Amino acid sequence: MKRWKLKSLCAALACAIMIPASVYADTKQDIENVQQQKEDTQERMAQVEKRIEELQALRADAKAYIAAMDAELAAVEENIADLEAQKVVKEQEIATTEGELKEAEEDEKEQYESMKLRIQFMYENGNQSYLDAILSAGSIADLLNKADYIAQITAYDREMLDKYVATRELVEDKKAQLIRENEELSVLIHNAEVEAQSYQQLIDAKAVVIAEYEAQIAEGQAEVSSMQEALNAFEAEIAELEEKLRREQSKRVYDGGQFTFPMAWYYRVTSPFGYRIHPIFGYGHGHTGIDLSADTGTEIYAAYDGEVVISTYNSAAGNYIAINHGKDSGGNVLITMYLHCSKLYVSEGDTVKAGQLIGLVGSTGNSTGPHLHFTVKYNGEYVDPAPYIGLQ
Ligand SMILES: [Zn+2]
The missing domain is CATH 1.10.287.2610 (Helix Hairpins)
Structure with missing residues (x-):
C-alpha cells in the first residue's frame, strides 16, 4: 500500500x-x-x-x-x-x-x-x-x-x-x-x-x-x-x-510569496502555537499549530500553491491535509497542515493553488469542538504559523 x-x-x-x-x-x-x-x-x-x-x-x-x-x-x-x-x-x-x-x-x-x-x-x-x-x-x-x-x-x-x-x-x-x-x-x-x-x-x-x-x-x-x-x-x-x-x-520551489488566509472566517484564536524542543531531553512538546475556532462547514483554503502530500484520517488529527509548498532559496521545505476537517476535497498527489477550497472545518480526531488546527512546518520543524497568515 x-x-x-x-x-x-x-x-x-x-x-x-x-x-x-x-x-x-x-x-x-x-x-x-x-x-x-x-x-x-x-x-x-x-x-x-x-x-x-x-x-x-x-x-x-x-x-x-x-x-x-x-x-x-x-x-x-x-x-x-x-x-x-x-x-x-x-x-x-x-x-x-x-x-x-x-x-x-x-x-x-x-x-x-x-x-x-x-x-x-x-x-x-x-x-x-x-x-x-x-x-x-x-x-x-x-x-x-x-x-x-x-x-x-x-x-x-x-x-x-x-x-x-x-x-x-x-x-x-x-x-x-x-x-x-x-x-x-x-x-x-x-x-x-x-x-x-x-x-x-x-x-x-x-x-x-x-x-x-x-x-x-x-x-x-x-x-x-x-x-x-x-x-x-x-x-x-x-x-x-x-x-x-x-x-x-x-x-517545487517556494518563491517566498504571501500566504492566503487558510479559511473563510473564524471566531478567534482558541490556542496559540506553543511548540518547543525540550532543552535537555531534545524531544518536542506543546502545541504544534494555531487553533482557529469556526462553525462546522466553514471553508478551508490552501494557504499557498503546492502539492497535497497527505489527505487522510488518523485518530489524533482526524481528517487532515498536508501541502508541500516546495523549497525556498535556502533549500528548506515549507509544508502546511490542516487538521480536524469534516470534509476533505483534495487527494494525495493533487496540485493546488493558493486560496483553493480543500476542505471544511470539523471536529474530527482529538478535538473538543469545531476548529481548524493550522500548522506550518519549515525545514522539518514546527514553527509559529501566526506571522505567515498575518496574525502578528
Ligand atoms: Zn490545535
Whole structure:
C-alpha cells in the first residue's frame, strides 16, 4: 500500500514536473533495505515468540505433572502418618503385654515356689503329716475328707501351675504376635518412605526442567524486546527516509510569496502555537499549530500553491491535509497542515493553488469542538504559523 502510494506520488510528480527517477533512487533503495531488515527482524521475532509459546506450554505441562506428583506424594505421606500412628498404638500394646507377661511370670513363679514348698513340706513331714491328718480325723468321713484334701492340694497345685504356665505362654504368644505386627508396620513405613522419595525425586527433576524452560523463556523475551527496539529504530529510520524521499522528490520551489488566509472566517484564536524542543531531553512538546475556532462547514483554503502530500484520517488529527509548498532559496521545505476537517476535497498527489477550497472545518480526531488546527512546518520543524497568515 505504502509502496504503491509512493510510486503513484512519483508518477504524478514525474508527469507534473519531469524529475528523473535517478535523483532519489538511492533513498528509495535505502528505504527498501531498511524495510527488508525490518521484515527479517519481524520474521525472527515471530519465530522467537512461537518458541516462547511452545516453552510456556511445556512449562504448563511440567507444572501440571508436578501438581499430580504432589497429590500422589501427599497421599503417600498421609499413609505414612497413618502407619506411624498404628505403630505407636502397637508399641503401647507391646508395653502393656510386657507388663502382663511379667505378672504372669511372677504368678507362675510364685505358684511354683509355693507348690515346691508344700511338696517339700509334705515330703519331709509326709508320713507324719499324713498320719496326723488320719489320726486327727474324727470319723471315717473326716478321714476320707482329709485324705482327699491332701490329694486335692497337690492336684490343685499342679492345676494352678499348669494354668499359670498356660497363661504365661499365651501372653508370650501375644507379645510375639504384636512384635511381628510391629515389624510389618516398620516394613510398610519403609516402603512408603521409599515411594515418597521416588515421587520427590520426580518432582525435583521436573522442577529443574521448569527452571530451564523459564531461563529459555526469559532469554527469548529479552530477545523479543531487543528486536522490538530494533523494529522501532527501523520504523523511525524508514519514516525519516520517507520524509527525505519526499523532499528529494519535490522540485517545487517556494518563491517566498504571501500566504492566503487558510479559511473563510473564524471566531478567534482558541490556542496559540506553543511548540518547543525540550532543552535537555531534545524531544518536542506543546502545541504544534494555531487553533482557529469556526462553525462546522466553514471553508478551508490552501494557504499557498503546492502539492497535497497527505489527505487522510488518523485518530489524533482526524481528517487532515498536508501541502508541500516546495523549497525556498535556502533549500528548506515549507509544508502546511490542516487538521480536524469534516470534509476533505483534495487527494494525495493533487496540485493546488493558493486560496483553493480543500476542505471544511470539523471536529474530527482529538478535538473538543469545531476548529481548524493550522500548522506550518519549515525545514522539518514546527514553527509559529501566526506571522505567515498575518496574525502578528
Ligand atoms: Zn490545535
